[in-house]
Amino acid sequence: MTSFTHDTAPTQYAEGGGIRFAYRRFGGPGRPPLVFYQHFMGTMDDHDPALSDAFAGDREVILFNNTGVASSSGIVPDTIEAMARDAITFTDALGLTTIDVVGHSMGGLVAQEVALARPDLVRRLVLVGTGPRGGEGIGARPDWVGKLFARKYQRQEDMWLPILFAPTRTSQAAGRAYIERIVARADRDTPVSDQSIAAQRAAIAAYGAAKDPSYANLKGLELPVLVVNGTDDIIIPTINSYILQQFLPDAELILYPDAGHGSHFQYPRLFVRHARILLDD
Incomplete structure (x- = not known):
């Protein structure tokens, strides 16, 4: 430990x-490491300490920047599939042969492709605020939603309040608590670059445009999956969580009330309890 x-x-x-x-x-060894895959425009600093520290009580937690993101070198690719290949390269570089994965938003798209490409590698999968390839509204957000990512704030981390949390008093209060948690670290990660943002946006759009009403690729994900979202996700519409549960061979779905794209940040204790049911099995 x-x-x-x-x-x-x-x-x-x-x-x-x-x-x-x-x-x-x-964290401590003994269970398969839990690797977190990050969302659009996110760095290692945008992961929630309330989650990673809780999970680290009895397993190793690994946070990383994929190719070209923040403090990692290289150029961010413009497809989800290429991001998945890079994520596998990272895992192989650490010599890991079995992992569990929590993938949020874009990270959930990448996580699905990693599990499809390397079913021997990924043992359990938690998908939060995400959807399937060709899902509803993925990469095709309304203009007012897209503008949320371009707003400037005195403390830029406050941009996540309207993106990740519902506009209610209770959800925004939980969002402010999340922001205070993620800004607490003293040595900060490198900000994301314009190239990173553009490539990630293109990758998400292409993934969402790859329509297949049968969602045939999901049939290849035979591992146990937990799908989590809020009742009103404005970034990757909540209907996509239903689609994942319906088409994945072995998936459970949990929707948290009064919550949006960052529902697991709003309910960190509850999320950890629910995720452990899957991960500890």
Whole structure:
């Protein structure tokens, strides 16, 4: 068991495929490591300490920046499939042969492709605020939603309040608590670049445009999956969580009330309890 926490784990680097991947690793060995796949425009600093520290009580937690994101080297690719190949390269660089994955938003898209490409690698999968390839409204947000990502704030992390949380008093209060948690770390990650943002946006749009009403690719994900969302996700519409549950061979669905795209940040204790039911099996 390491003595590090979310806020104190040092940033390390792993070389693979010509890329220098930045990552943070903490917690105790014994169970398969839990690897977090990040959302659009997110860095290691946007993960929630309330989640990673809770999970790190009895397993290793690994946070990382994929190719070209923030403090990792390289150029961000413009397809989800290429991001998945890079994520596998990172895992291989650490010498890991079995992992569990929590994928949020774009990270959930990447996680699905990783599990499809390497079913021997991914043992359990938690998909939060995400959807299937060709899902409803993925990469085709209304203009007013897209503008939320371009707003400037005195404390830029406050941009996540309208994006990840519902506009209600209770949800916004939970959002402010989340922001305070993610800004607590002293040594901050590198900001995302314009190239990263443009490539990620293009990748999400292409993934959403790949329509297949039968969602045949989901049939290949035979591992146990937990699908989580809020009742009104304005980024990847909540209907996509229903689609995942309906078409995945072995999936459970949980919707949290009065919540949006960052429902697991709004209900961190409850999310950890629910995820552990899957992960501890």
